[in-house]
Amino acid sequence: MKKVAALATLLTLTSAxxxxxxxxxxxxxxxxxxxxxxxxxxxxxxxxVVENIYETLLTYSGASLTKLEPLLATKWTISNGGKTYTFDLRKGVKFHSGNAMTCADAEYTFERNLVTNSAESGNWFLAESLLGTGANAADDKTITWARIDKAVECNNAGQLVFTLPSVDPAFLAKLAFPGQSVVDQKHAAGLGEWNGKEATWKDWVGKDLTNSKLSQNPSGTGAYKLVRKDANTVLATAFDSYWGKKPALKNVIFQKVSEIAARQQAFLRGDADIIDGGGRAVDTEQVKGKPGVLWVDNLPNTSATAFFMNENIKNAGLLGSGKLDGRGIPATFFKDANVRRAFSYSFNYDQYIRDVQKGAGKQRTMLLPESFPGYDAKVSTYTYDKAKAEAFFKRAYGGQLWKNGFTLTTNYRAGSEPSQKAMEILKANVEALNPKFRVNIQAKQWSEMLKDSKDGKEAMTIMGWAPDYADPDNFMYTFYSSNGYYNPRLNWKDSQIDKWLDQARATVNTAERNRLYSLVGKKAYEQAPYILVPAGVGYTFVSANLVGVSASNYNPMISFANTGTFWKELSKK
Structure with a gap:
């Protein structure tokens, strides 16, 4: 009680x-x-937070995106033609509740994730590996308890065994995702969460766990345990019974401070060690070079962003007349590849890099980070070319588009200056080609855009993707497959690309996967389903008193405040 009281006092002081x-x-x-x-x-x-109070079976080795090392597991073997994974688990590990971690906890964790799976939870890609589908039992009636139970089991030797229906070259990387952290079964069941039994599993299918009792009272194996959380603050403290090396920092405090100016002032005074920045332009002007600031630049950017051109717009409100008569567009406006190519040549990539990214940007060849396997720098890219844009617009719809003109209405994320600027660049260049061309842009709340785009109700949007796991499949299938996560937002399909992506999922041969992804990149350039937004060069900044944040150990798969490292690896001078 005295320790909790002392920490509460610290929390009050720091909040002030x-x-x-x-x-x-x-x-x-x-x-x-x-x-x-x-x-x-x-x-x-x-x-x-989750990646620091919980732990996964394995994790990324240092800054590597391809090398994995044991964490709660000590080793693993792969057998049965790449379809069976057997993990030896670490002994002597305790949860924050005091319960000992056993194989049963790991089995419960993955079964719970399969049972409660939803598109919003991120367990869809685990389900793809273990059940052969990203759906849950409510959406796919072929999913039974027997299938879930067979997919992950503890054998007589206390080893955790996964049995996949087919080869998945990304499976190990998926297990490093924080959402696959091992949960304390006894603690969770005691709170009223699912008890792990067959008799009750159907009651939990697809259940939203966001505000679960386990969320309110977590018990992980991580180096830090939660002490308190409210609407604006999180307080965690080092776990005395942690199985690994004792962390140097005793306490970690998260504070929600909405105003960027207030965060900057606190950071420059030394009241905060790390803050959320305001983008490169703002951070360079307000923070970089100031006393007490450690600025780390030229970090890998592992997100990908693009304009989505929807080939089946399911929103009559954005279509105007619904015809190619200058006063609107048909729902299938972007189905003509010449339209997509014309728009791709109309965007000024260099201007975006110069004005929005302040020169610290790079045009990619594919919607895949260049630090990932499978990226092919030799794939062609679009450039701003007024003559080519005009030529493709004249080819579109047999010349009718150029003759009659069009009015396109697009939405961008409200409050996002980069998205607004990108839309303005495209609008200006398209409208300059033909006085009959009109692009109306308007701001829209992000939550509404997410829902409407998922339902195919946006004509053109700018959206990005950050990786769930460090494998090219997480980008290539997501963006380019007709069965991918983003397909409902653009309704584009290429049967040859689908075939290549399925083949890449079915082999563990890295060279063959790279070849297939290169083919996808080349075909996607030809078909132009997206306009690729240049990727900004990564950077971060922290207090100069903080030790452990550097380019050499930065791993972009670690979520914490763009530091690329875990709390337990940090210390202060």
Missing amino acids: LAAAPKDTLVYQMSSDIPTMDPGVTYDTASGA
């Missing part, structure tokens, strides 16, 4: 922007923490 103590890490964030339940962790804010 008292100087951050040497044994305490203070991070000021711009958003809240949606959940602390690993079973529904699917955003970076939640992941920044």
Whole structure:
């Protein structure tokens, strides 16, 4: 009780922007923490906490995106033609509740994720591996308890065994995702969560775990345990019974501070060790080069962003007349590849890099980070070319588009200056080609855009993707497959690309996968389903007193505040 009281006092002081103590890490964030339940962790804010109070079977080795090393597992073997994975688990590991971690906890964790699976939870890609479908039992009636139970089991030797219906070259990388962290079964069941039994599993199918009792009272095996959480603050402290090396920092405090100016002031005073920045232009002007600031630049950018051109717009409100008569567009406006190519040549990529990314940007050849296997730098790219844009517009719809003109209405994420600027660049260049061309752009709330785009109701949007796991499949299938996560947002299909992507999923031969992804990139360039937005060069900044953040150990798959490292690896001078 005395320890909790002392920590509560510390929390109060730090919330009032008292100087951050040497044994305490203070991070000021711009958003809240949606959940602390690993079973529904699917955003970076939640992941920044979950990945530190819970642990996965394996993790990334240092800064590598391709090398994995044991964490709660000690080793693993692959057999049965790549369809069976057997894990030896670490002994002597305790949960924050005091319960000992056993194989039964790991089995419960993955069965729970398969049972509660939903598109919002991120467990869809685990289900793809273990059940052969990303659906749950409510959406796919062929999913039974027997299938779930068989997919993950503990054998007589206490080893955890996964049995896949087919080869999945990305399976190990998926297990490093924070949402696959091992959960304390006894603790969870005691709170009223699913008890892991067949008799009750149907009651939990697809259940939203965001505000679960486990989220409110987590129990992981991580180096830090939760002490307190409210709407604006999270307080965690080092776990005395942690199985690994004792962390240098005793306490970690997250504070929600919405205003960027307030975060900047606290950071420059030394009241916060890390803050959410405001983008490269803002951070360069307000923070870079100031006393007490460590700026780390030229970091890998592992997200990908694009304009989506929807080939079946299911929203009459965006179609105007619904015809190619200058006053609107048909729902299938972007189905003509010449339209997509014309728009791709109309975007000024260099201007975007110069004005929005302040010169720190790079045009990619594919919607795949260049640090990932499978990226082919030799694939052709579009450039801003007025003559080619005009030529393709004149070819579109047998010349009718150029003759009659069109009015296109597009939405961008409200409050996103990069998205607004990108839309303005495209609008200006398209309208300059023909006085009969009109592009109307308007801001829209992000939550509404997410829903409407998923339902195919946006004509053109700008959206990005950050990886769930470090495998090219997570980008290539997501963006380019007609069965991919993003397909309902653009309704584009190429049967040859689908075939190549399925082949890449069915082999563990890296060279063959790379060849197939290169073919996808080349065909996608030809078909132009997206306009690829240049990728910004990654950077981060922290207090100069903080030790452990550097380019050499930065791993972009670690969520915490763009530091690329775990809390337990940080210390202070």
